Amino acid sequence: MSLQVYGKYGEYLTNGRIGIGDYNGGGFMTTKRVYFGEAGNNFDSDRLELCGSDGLYFTWGQGYDFENVIGKLDCEYEVISVYPLYEDIYINVSSFKFNTDVYAHGIIINSDERFKEDITPLDSNHLKLSEISPVSYNLKPSEAFVFPSGLTSETEKQRLEIREITEAKEKIKILEKERFGFLAQELQEVFPELVSQNDDGLYVDYLGILPLLVETIKKQQQQITAINELLNKN
Template identity: 40%
Template sequence: MKKYIILISAFVTIMITNQQLNAQIKVNSDGQIKILGDRETDDPNKDLSMQVFGKYGTYLTNGKIAVGDYGRVENSGANVFIGELGTNWDSDRLELHGKKGIYLTYEQGYNYGDIIGKWDIDQPDRFQFEVDVYAKGIKLNSDEKFKTNIKPLGKKLDVLKQLKGVSYKLKQEKIKLSPEEIEELSGKEQEDLALINSSTTDDRTRLGFLAQDVEALFPELVEEDKDGYKYVDYVGLIPVLVESVKEQQEQIDELLKLAEKKGLLNQEN
């Protein structure tokens, strides 16, 4: 009798659990998966394979999917997730969250050479790209309201004349495998390997400065990251160039005045 009671209890538990799951997760006849809700007005054209609703309000907003461990928000949890921005309002804004970093990668993922762009908590004041960035325009924060301890730059022409411009090419990192290792790859893997190696070829000649040269003359324009690589604030060179041009023009004006005084210039009638 005791065994029957245990079996009946287990059966009831399974039925209750299934009812709870069915209330939370629904697979429609067309294969769509709906989690935490299912409204006919959502996705009327059936574009989605899966839809994750949130638990807040009429609009079932702020659905989120965690990847890996999550933790409690009040205990600095919310580790890695993707979802709708906010906690209890219908923002219609995508949130991509990594508590200690956000990495955009390709191919093998976490290897440094496979990173397209990243933000890391080790250097929280920057988002770093490992590719060229193209944009219609870039505007930088330069309002006086955000600045303090403002001082004139002064004359920099003599220092600027010491800076050496160079032409260069970027080093290219490719995946190198032995013929034996390549033979062990499938045809698709070999095609992918060839594509990756061909896409890393950038033989363009570029113009610029060496960070070490700039640092020796304008240390304020060079930063070093935690891996020891140096970066140049090229935009910061613009005020140096402007002040140097003004200084050079002052020298030219003084020479013209001196030449005119000595009658070395043709006088117009």
């Protein structure tokens, strides 16, 4: 069996969407809606659009009620006034969070000079790597398996599949592997620019440490070169 959803645009009736819950296809970005369909409104894009007006959650196992969330995007809005275009405009200031290891062929980050200002070279005040301590650690295991509040009887609890509980235990094993890094609280005292915080805790910008490493190595190499020149003179 197949299902085809037609939209309203053009002779091919493109831009079809399937709404879920209180879907409202129109309105500004403040309209609450969840849908998936073809991206765009006025051309045949042949691209899938997945929309949740307040965020996106990718889950596994027992899903959201059991906090089995692989990745999530929680949207936040900041209200500003721009007249005469709109009285209020809502700016999305959210970020995507993964709750699992991410494997990729590469990570390319925008570092174009045209998008930067107040550019200054790093000086000795920034090169304080000796004040932070790399550590090895294990992530704490997940909380014990908790049944959702809607399941009150033992019979209902028994309906949960053992396979999914086993999958949760396998996830815990992955989290227990030895890892290397820094403690965010310690790093925050030395390089507060590299630490951010949200409701889930503290996060470290590990890529931001790379320029500090490069500049420190350069300074050390200059010192080694100067020492070698003095030794050669003697």
